[in-house]
Amino acid sequence: MYLITVFGNLLIILAISSDSHLHTPMYFFLSNLSFVDICFMSTTIPKMLWNLQTDSKGITYEGCITQMYFYMLFAGLDDIPPTVMAYDRYVAICHPLHYMVIMSPWLCGLLVLISWMQIALYSLVHSLMVLLLSFCPVVQIPHFFCELTQVVKLASSDNFLNNIVMHFSAVLIGAGPLAGILYSYSKIVSCICKITSAQGKYKAFSTCVSHLAVVFLFYFTTLGVYLSSAASHTPHTSTVASVMYTVVTPMLNPFIYSLRNRDIKEGLKRLYLMPSIKDQLY
Secondary structure, eight states: OOOHHHHHHHHHHHHHHHHHHHHHHHHHHHHHHHHHHHHHOOOOOOOOHHHHTOOOOOOOHHHHHHHHHHHHHHHHHHHHHHHHHHHHHHHHHHHGGGHHTTTTTHHHHHHHHHHHHHHHHHHHHEEEEEEETTOOSSSSOSSSOOOHHHHHHTTTOHHHHHHHHHHHHHHHHHHHHHHHHHHHHHHHHHHHOOOOOHHHHHHHHHHHHHHHHHHHHHHHHHHHHHHHHHOOOHHHHHHHHHHIIIIIIHHHHHHHHHHOOOHHHHHHHHHHHHHHHHHOOO
């Protein structure tokens, strides 16, 4: 599953970067999402595979804090691109004549830069707050990686402030992007309803299907993790639920975009045929 995720997302990045037809804001955000998915899965799965291979479940204190920081960084970044992509679809469908002016390369780069800076600061604050906590010399984490809530629960010092910051930031990072997505699609649906031709409605809606599938997959699996954690306090249930959005969701993203998106499929075909075309030319 890890190899499928890495190679699938790498293929999407290569197809977008090598095909000039895909040098548009939508695919720029998609390539960023694919890169984040690779990094997101790479923060936990290689260590887990190493533990399974060596029969060793240990991790150093420094390694745990590092893993926690990068996990929060790429998990947060996995949440931002769908919001930006929803705004991109809103501009493309509701303001098509001004699309290239509004979604300029400068704005696209700025949106990605702000996202990275915001989430990097968010991850740094949590990591520094965990460093202020005290732990026993040997601690067993009931999870397959150093998950923030699990680590904070095991602290021997007062963790009240950590819990307050965790809940506040979870609402801010989770609810904020979701509200942006819902607002963008409410405007998109309103514009599509005004289109008179059935073919025009189908074409407008089909451009959003793959993006909507990824949004629902990400948010429903994440919501399932928190609901299962609230309903059952067993570590096994929490671990199985976490696998859904740390392993399954990043793996399915390339399939959703490649199977539902004609431009991506054409780009992958051109990427596959490129070596043979070069051989014919030379």
